Amino acid sequence: MREVDRRSKHSRRVFLKGAATAVPVVAVATSVTVSIEDAWAEDASTLSPATMKTLLKVARDIYPHDVLGDSYYITAIKPWDGKAAKDPAVKSLISDGITRLDQNARDRHKVAYAEVPWEADRVVLLKEIEQSDFFQKVRGDLVVSLYNQKEVWPRFGYEGSSAEHGGYINRGFADIDWLPKA
Amino acid sequence: MAKFDLNDSSVVVIVGSGAGGGTLGNELAQKGVKVVILEAGPRIENQDFINDEWESFSQLAWTDARTTSGTWRVAKDFSGLPAWIVKAVGGSTVHWAGASLRFDEHEFRVKSAYGNIPGANLLDWPVTLAEMEPWYAKAENKMGVTRTNGIPGLPGNNNFKVLEAGAKKLGYKTVHTGNMAINSQPRDGRGSCQQIGFCFQGCKSGAKWSTLYTEIPKGEATGNLEVRPSSMAVKIEHDASGKVTGIVYADESGAMQRQKARIVAVAGNSIESPRLLLNSASTMFPDGLGNSSGQVGRNYMRHMTGSVYAVFEKSVHMYRGTTMAGIIRDEAANNPKRGFVGGYEMETLSIGLPFMAAFLNPGAWGRPFTSALDGYPRMAGMWLVGEDMPQETNRITLDPTVKDKFGQPVASVHFDDHPNDLAMRAHAYKQGAAVYDAVGATVTYPTPPYPSTHNLGTNRMSEKPRDGVVNKFGQSHDVKNLFVSDGSQFTSGAACNPTLTIVALAIRQADYIAGAMQKKEI
Numbered sequence: 001m002r003e004v005d006r007r008s009k010h011s012r013r014v015f016l017k018g019a020a021t022a023v024p025v026v027a028v029a030t031s032v033t034v035s036i037e038d039a040w041a042e043d044a045s046t047l048s049p050a051t052m053k054t055l056l057k058v059a060r061d062i063y064p065h066d067v068l069g070d071s072y073y074i075t076a077i078k079p080w081d082g083k084a085a086k087d088p089a090v091k092s093l094i095s096d097g098i099t100r101l102d103q104n105a106r107d108r109h110k111v112a113y114a115e116v117p118w119e120a121d122r123v124v125l126l127k128e129i130e131q132s133d134f135f136q137k138v139r140g141d142l143v144v145s146l147y148n149q150k151e152v153w154p155r156f157g158y159e160g161s162s163a164e165h166g167g168y169i170n171r172g173f174a175d176i177d178w179l180p181k182a
Numbered sequence: 183m184a185k186f187d188l189n190d191s192s193v194v195v196i197v198g199s200g201a202g203g204g205t206l207g208n209e210l211a212q213k214g215v216k217v218v219i220l221e222a223g224p225r226i227e228n229q230d231f232i233n234d235e236w237e238s239f240s241q242l243a244w245t246d247a248r249t250t251s252g253t254w255r256v257a258k259d260f261s262g263l264p265a266w267i268v269k270a271v272g273g274s275t276v277h278w279a280g281a282s283l284r285f286d287e288h289e290f291r292v293k294s295a296y297g298n299i300p301g302a303n304l305l306d307w308p309v310t311l312a313e314m315e316p317w318y319a320k321a322e323n324k325m326g327v328t329r330t331n332g333i334p335g336l337p338g339n340n341n342f343k344v345l346e347a348g349a350k351k352l353g354y355k356t357v358h359t360g361n362m363a364i365n366s367q368p369r370d371g372r373g374s375c376q377q378i379g380f381c382f383q384g385c386k387s388g389a390k391w392s393t394l395y396t397e398i399p400k401g402e403a404t405g406n407l408e409v410r411p412s413s414m415a416v417k418i419e420h421d422a423s424g425k426v427t428g429i430v431y432a433d434e435s436g437a438m439q440r441q442k443a444r445i446v447a448v449a450g451n452s453i454e455s456p457r458l459l460l461n462s463a464s465t466m467f468p469d470g471l472g473n474s475s476g477q478v479g480r481n482y483m484r485h486m487t488g489s490v491y492a493v494f495e496k497s498v499h500m501y502r503g504t505t506m507a508g509i510i511r512d513e514a515a516n517n518p519k520r521g522f523v524g525g526y527e528m529e530t531l532s533i534g535l536p537f538m539a540a541f542l543n544p545g546a547w548g549r550p551f552t553s554a555l556d557g558y559p560r561m562a563g564m565w566l567v568g569e570d571m572p573q574e575t576n577r578i579t580l581d582p583t584v585k586d587k588f589g590q591p592v593a594s595v596h597f598d599d600h601p602n603d604l605a606m607r608a609h610a611y612k613q614g615a616a617v618y619d620a621v622g623a624t625v626t627y628p629t630p631p632y633p634s635t636h637n638l639g640t641n642r643m644s645e646k647p648r649d650g651v652v653n654k655f656g657q658s659h660d661v662k663n664l665f666v667s668d669g670s671q672f673t674s675g676a677a678c679n680p681t682l683t684i685v686a687l688a689i690r691q692a693d694y695i696a697g698a699m700q701k702k703e704i
Binding site: 001003004061062063064065067123139143144146147148152153156157158159160161162163164166167168169171172173174175176178179180 | 232233234235236337338339340343344347351375376377378379380386387496497498499501502503534535536538539540545547548549551552555556558559560621
């Protein structure tokens with residue numbers, strides 16, 4: 001059978017975009033790793049970097065795929081900042097939602113949501129707000145913004161558009177080789 | 183190409199260009215009848231189709247406002263999207279899968295065959311399989327259906343091979359790559375299937391039959407057919423005698439136009455067709471045009487549906503190749519011993535990763551959900567489609583508050599599953615899982631119904647005017663020169679996919695209309 005190459009073609013370039021423009025990557029990579037990793041969140045104009053980082057954690061906890069690095073989740077949630085800039089209602093939806101989540105986390109675990117160490121404990125916190133507008137909107141957006149990334153597809157063995165490759169007629173539409181003989 | 187004057191009252195105006203409207207338009211044009219098709223959506227040719235589920239959805243889907251109610255899960259998960267159908271020239275023949283099956287004999291006489299089922303508004307069709315057979319034959323020939331007219335079946339893809347192996351282990355007998363209106367060899371000026379996948383996103387190669395690039399250009403070539411895209415029908419008008427005189431529609435620019443007509447045929451799918459009749463109410467027809475029976479909009483059927491996806495140890499890549507070229511027919515018969523009347527088909531189905539995420543278990547999240555998606559490349563899938571019970575209370579009404587951009591009330595879709603539908607779905611989920619378990623599935627996922635693709639029954643045929651909206655030729659019981667030409671004529675839904683029957687009825691209706699015109703009856 002023709003298997004799909006699942007290696008990531010989605011390099012760290014996208015992930016580092018914010019920082020890389022100002023500072024040579026090699027130079028920073030050794031000294032201030034943390035600031036590179038957070039650069040994407042500092043890019044946010046309307047939502048606070050802390051809010052963006054918590055949103056990233058929330059996104060990972062809603063749809064946890066251990067084979068996917070943060071970059072895909074960042075791509076998925078980053079547009080919230082732009083939407084918040086355009087619409088104050090969106091800004092408060094996200095900011096207030098994260099504030100409430102952090103408060104619940106502090107009440108329960110003495111730390112903010114993103115600092116709660118075990119996913120299972122964070123999921124309990126999410127369950128509590130599952131019916132909230134905040135959770136519903138974030139999840140409803142994420143199910144498209146995460147899984148509709150073309151860079152994500154090969155990680156799930158999905159090949160996307162095929163017509164330009166002549167379809168699958170010569171590319172394994174019937175190459176299954178492990179079935180018991182009928 | 184023909185261009186008819188708005189004041190030309192000799193034309194037949196057809197609303198909709200899909201399986202019903204597109205076929206009727208071409209058939210009439212071939213007989214020398216002048217036809218104007220009003221299509222609400224734009225004309226998008228097949229080279230412009232997109233192999234990307236969400237992008238294609240934006241390009242093709244009918245996303246105008248609709249409201250929903252009832253206990254069906256679609257009303258909760260997709261409250262503004264009761265149906266997944268197409269708004270473009272070609273209608274839903276652009277995104278249909280191609281499955282082309284004939285009704286069984288008993289499916290035209292369900293009242294007699296099933297008896298009294300509480301809560302079901304069953305009625306025998308005013309037409310029999312024997313009467314329909316020659317029209318089915320014409321439809322199969324027109325559409326190039328595999329395993330008819332000496333056309334070989336399509337080759338089975340990976341998803342089919344899993345289905346077939348499981349079905350044989352279970353002892354199912356009628357298992358093959360389907361009766362598909364998809365070319366397995368070049369035919370009718372169109373090439374053979376390239377196993378692209380993305381059948382639901384419009385067939386870029388044109389191997390799959392669609393009125394967009396078969397019926398419509400053929401009709402246009404006669405000089406008797408004019409298709410007006412982006413033209414939304416708003417109201418059908420009539421004279422003091424109760425005869426239809428024309429139709430008001432919004433043209434491409436949004437300006438209102440009035441096209442005069444000798445005959446109007448409505449083929450806008452089972453949500454828009456009754457909506458148009460209801461929105462055409464007048465002093466003479468206070469409950470909606472052609473609605474003396476009160477049945478316009480009622481008996482909305484959407485088929486008992488559901489899917490089963492199964493994950494295996496090794497790869498399947500179900501998305502490669504034809505989406506629905508695979509069927510098990512053994513459960514299609516009426517066998518009440520299973521705990522329900524009517525039957526169902528099991529058909530291969532695959533959706534891409536983006537739609538799998540949206541439809542596998544809408545609203546779900548966390549590890550159980552992502553674990554299922556992690557299995558995507560090792561997944562096989564089938565669609566379950568069976569006869570659902572017509573119920574008077576499942577219906578299309580005009581929403582009391584929401585209006586479209588032309589000020590017309592939008593359609594409100596109410597649906598509750600009948601106990602028979604639920605019993606059938608439970609059985610189908612069990613059998614579907616058993617097929618995959620037989621060949622080593624490690625987990626199976628019973629997947630809830632998607633927004634409806636098979637919308638049926640809201641202007642049903644009946645022998646007696648009091649029981650339905652149209653007669654056996656789709657002609658209104660109340661208004662002689664008003665016809666219904668889509669799946670909303672269906673008296674009952676049968677187990678199988680409806681398109682072949684819609685096309686067969688349209689060919690037959692064209693014959694009837696042309697004859698009646700010649701005899702000056704209408």
